[in-house]
Amino acid sequence: MNKVLFLFLRRMRTPLLVLIGAYTLAGLGLLLIPGVDEHGETWRMDILHVLYFLSYTATTTGFGEVPRDFSEAQRLWVMFSIYLTIIAWLYAIGKILALVQEPAFRQAVRYQGFERHVRRMQEPFYIVCGYGDTGSMLVKALVHRGQRAVVIDLNLDRINDLELTDLSSHVPAMVGDASVSRHLRTAGLRHPLCQGVLAVTDNDDANLKIAITVKLLNPTLPVVCRAHTRATRDNMASFGTDHIVNPFDAFGERLTLALQSPGLYLLREWLTSVPDTPLQRPVEPPRGTWILVGFGRLGGAVKQGMKSLGMGTVVIEELAERADPDGPSLHGRGTEADTLQQAGVANAVGLLAGTDEDTNNLSCLMTARALNPDLFIVARQNHYDNRDIFRAAKPDLIMRPSEMIAEAILAHLSAPLLARFLELSREKDDDWANELLSRITGVTDEVVPEVWLVNVNDKSAPALVRLLQEQSVTLGALLDATHAWRDSFNCVPLMRVREGEALLTPGPETDIQTGDRLLLCGQPRVADRFHHLLRDVQALRYLVTGYNRPDGWVWRAGSGRGRPGTTGNTN
């Protein structure tokens, strides 16, 4: 039932009783006290006139004495009733105003609005738990891609931030603990259009609880989680969380990839960044001895990768119990010159400023650069607000945990096959990556390309399926068709999957069959038009074959007589 209305009614109980009481008392007096007219005869007011008189005096209008002049006794009573009813009115109005401003009431109004918005959701949407740096980036990207989102966050300030953000579609948001199942249900956990839950709060326990709740209440719903420790990650994986993002492990892997093959690293960056942002420049971290400042989760992950490549590391860590057990390790904060010199900064090739304190990381970066200007510096930026100073400090590579999580999740959501592509691409060499990179730059015009998946089936590409029944179509012909339609509609095929078997960078001569899945990348917004073309059988047939066949019933019948055989294929 309507919670706000009931809250309002319950709070209005006393003021309304006071009003009724005041009117009754004042009216009773007027009914009972006799008046005296000019002939000296007594008269009494009737109910209608009492009500009329009270209505205008209580609301301070004041028309005078109706229906005739009052006696002294009546005037005395009227004076009393004026004060009585005005106080009652002021009390009632004050109560209403106080109620409307009460935080509990406003929260109830807000909650109800949220509930209604979610219930009436007409398009597929994601539930985003936690609206911090990661959450806001995710929501922005989802809305940008034309998808809908629902937000839950503990902090009212963040929800207010969201309401002030300029987004093209309305994002319902509520203040509450997302790990409480009731709140998740309100946010649409069981809504038929809910596409998945993104648990990106900064609390591992909360994310874990969200994942469990989702898997119990709606097992088929995909859930993507952020995890900061390996223990949480394993725990989440144990009950089937669909995708777990650990920013530190992910960064360790990426840095290792960059050391191993800069081309593959860049390819990965380009394909997983937020579409429509500027392309990242190539980086080539040098091989040699690295200094790792801070040996927590990030330092550990990076060290592991470097060890696998046979590179030496020197660790500087403030806490004695976190010192590197196998390898040189120094005790210190890494912000002073003497510790860095002790660690051999003059001979090192790279430095990772990876503590969880942004100020320390910056200070370490500046000191190290002064000591060795050629050093390749990787800096960890923990807070989004510090981006300006980090950009000004110009490290060679910035590691932003929140951004990394958002990118990983988006890549997972937009094209689940992309992860497979990236995995398979690791077996290829740098030349293959560089060639693909140059093809991508050829079509994207200096912005991050969008990656999309085409399922060749009746549901998502009916026109292509119908055309395939008539003739064979090669990948080259299909791409040429889109290119011929509009010049800018150019895209690069990344992978074709047929019956579980993947073919990387298929050439133009590759044939397409019903049931194939194609992973393509190209300029943002081309994907929508591409999907549109795959549904328009007339346009697609014309663009692929150059022949415009009549499609209406009458025309088809007419041309069928002239060209026997063609009508048989269409159903």
Added chain:
Amino acid sequence: MPLACRICRLIPSRLTPNIGAQTIPRDAPVSLEKVFFGFFILLALTLNFGFVLGEFDNPDHHNTYELLAVIIVNLIATVLKFGDRTQTGALLLASSLVADLQLLAAALVWAYAVHVHAGGMDAMFMASIVSLAAGALLANIVSVVLVIIDTVNLRR
């Protein structure tokens, strides 16, 4: 069974602010709120009955001030039922609103007959006033029955 407990049974719980609390400790004291609530609901019924009683269309048998009292008591009873989110609470509120509507219609007919109609109050107007008030009486009976059912259920 001690007397206090037997009294408890007759007192509705609907005024308690925490909704859905269906159990009351065995030796719970009789709260003034519940007396107040039961008082007004019963008074609305009895006054209403008193007004309807008498020859159906005889204006001498039906007092204006009695109708006024019925309306005021009914309004108070309605306000007392505000904000209860249980099923019974909703029904109670609905029955009260029906009674209010009928009584206000009766009052309007009365005011029209006395102050606007050229012929003044006659048997036809009185008949419609009393029949409207009788409808309100039914709604008030429903209210009281609901309160009794709810109170009896409370101790089972």
